[in-house]
Amino acid sequence: MSNNKKSQSEDTQWPLWEVFTQPRDGKPHEHAGSLHAPDAEKALENARDVYTRRKEAVNIWVVPSDQIVASKGEDEGPFFDPADDKPYRHPQFYSVPRATKRRS
Amino acid sequence: MSTATKELTKQEALFEYLVRLADDRLILGHRLSEWCGHGPILEEDIALANIALDYIGHAANLYEYAVEIEDEGRHRDDLVYFRNDPEYKNLKLVELPKGDFGFTIARQFLFSSYSYYLYQLLSDVEDEQFRGIVEKHFKEVKYHLRHSREWVLRLGDGTEESHERIQNAFDDIWTYTGELFYQDEVEKLLQSNNLAADTTQFKKDWKNLVSDTLEEATLDVPDFDQFMVEGSRNGLHTEHLGHLLAEMQHLRRSYPDADWQ
Numbered sequence: 001m002s003n004n005k006k007s008q009s010e011d012t013q014w015p016l017w018e019v020f021t022q023p024r025d026g027k028p029h030e031h032a033g034s035l036h037a038p039d040a041e042k043a044l045e046n047a048r049d050v051y052t053r054r055k056e057a058v059n060i061w062v063v064p065s066d067q068i069v070a071s072k073g074e075d076e077g078p079f080f081d082p083a084d085d086k087p088y089r090h091p092q093f094y095s096v097p098r099a100t101k102r103r104s
Numbered sequence: 105m106s107t108a109t110k111e112l113t114k115q116e117a118l119f120e121y122l123v124r125l126a127d128d129r130l131i132l133g134h135r136l137s138e139w140c141g142h143g144p145i146l147e148e149d150i151a152l153a154n155i156a157l158d159y160i161g162h163a164a165n166l167y168e169y170a171v172e173i174e175d176e177g178r179h180r181d182d183l184v185y186f187r188n189d190p191e192y193k194n195l196k197l198v199e200l201p202k203g204d205f206g207f208t209i210a211r212q213f214l215f216s217s218y219s220y221y222l223y224q225l226l227s228d229v230e231d232e233q234f235r236g237i238v239e240k241h242f243k244e245v246k247y248h249l250r251h252s253r254e255w256v257l258r259l260g261d262g263t264e265e266s267h268e269r270i271q272n273a274f275d276d277i278w279t280y281t282g283e284l285f286y287q288d289e290v291e292k293l294l295q296s297n298n299l300a301a302d303t304t305q306f307k308k309d310w311k312n313l314v315s316d317t318l319e320e321a322t323l324d325v326p327d328f329d330q331f332m333v334e335g336s337r338n339g340l341h342t343e344h345l346g347h348l349l350a351e352m353q354h355l356r357r358s359y360p361d362a363d364w365q
Contacts, residue, residue: 013145035146036145036146039258042254045151045251049154053154
């Protein structure tokens with residue numbers, strides 16, 4: 001416990017931010033990666049420099065990483081296992097026309 | 105060639121003006137690139153390297169157009185690698201060693217706020233190609249201003265140490281800002297042909313932006329009317345430029361036929 005506290009105080013890095021970029025108008029924002037920044041404005045600027053220098057995005061979101069609530073690894077079973085015994089949840093009885101493109 | 109003073113032609117003036125603009129950006133880009141791998145934090149390292157690349161790109165475009173205007177078959181590399189320091193016309197402001205991060209940011213802010221107004225006026229020059237170059241660079245210049253201004257606010261209004269360091273940087277560098285507004289017959293001739301920016305037109309705006317930002321950053325605004333160094337545009341430089349050029353030109357001068365291919 002005390003060990004943990006010590007390592008925290010020695011961490012001189014700025015807070016961590018998650019970066020989401022929108023590739024084009026109308027497209028959803030996608031997680032691009034994370035970075036360190038002292039505050040939101042600098043996080044946006046850093047995100048621009050790190051993730052969008054080659055026209056990858058038209059918009060950026062930055063979110064403090066510690067504000068993201070994530071499911072836990074041990075939740076895996078009950079959270080994500082498909083109800084395989086409920087076939088009506090899977091539209092597998094329809095044949096997909098060959099001309100239909102896969103969503104990229 | 106006659107030794108009598110001959111009239112400066114529009115073409116010669118434009119060549120000289122483009123080279124001045126390009127030299128400022130090349131040398132500052134080189135100085136900034138010295139941060140690559142040494143930035144205070146990875147993200148800032150990337151940001152500074154990106155800005156350095158922007159400047160070097162701007163310089164490349166301007167040199168390219170300059171040799172085209174000159175029309176003597178020179179390549180832009182001839183200007184970059186085979187001129188000595190008295191032939192370089194960059195401001196002394198941009199050749200000063202990179203210093204600490206505070207110094208770098210203070211210089212970036214003073215130069216990019218100046219560039220911002222300069223490019224605004226240059227957007228109207230009566231030369232399509234020049235205007236095209238300006239338009240392309242202006243977007244990046246706006247970002248450089250935002251980046252450095254935000255840093256000035258944070259360092260000035262940050263810790264005791266950051267405040268002191270950036271205040272010292274501004275105090276030290278102030279005497280090099282007078283040259284930003286230097287004008288001579290080259291610029292006057294071009295101005296009358298609407299080919300150069302009249303810097304007196306935006307000096308007040310620049311002063312306001314600089315003092316407002318420094319005040320917001322809780323910094324003292326140095327005296328605008330103090331002693332100012334001069335001579336850059338006539339090839340007078342600090343001792344630092346020679347060292348920078350020696351490093352930058354060494355390879356190309358040792359192997360003049362060196363090529364990217």
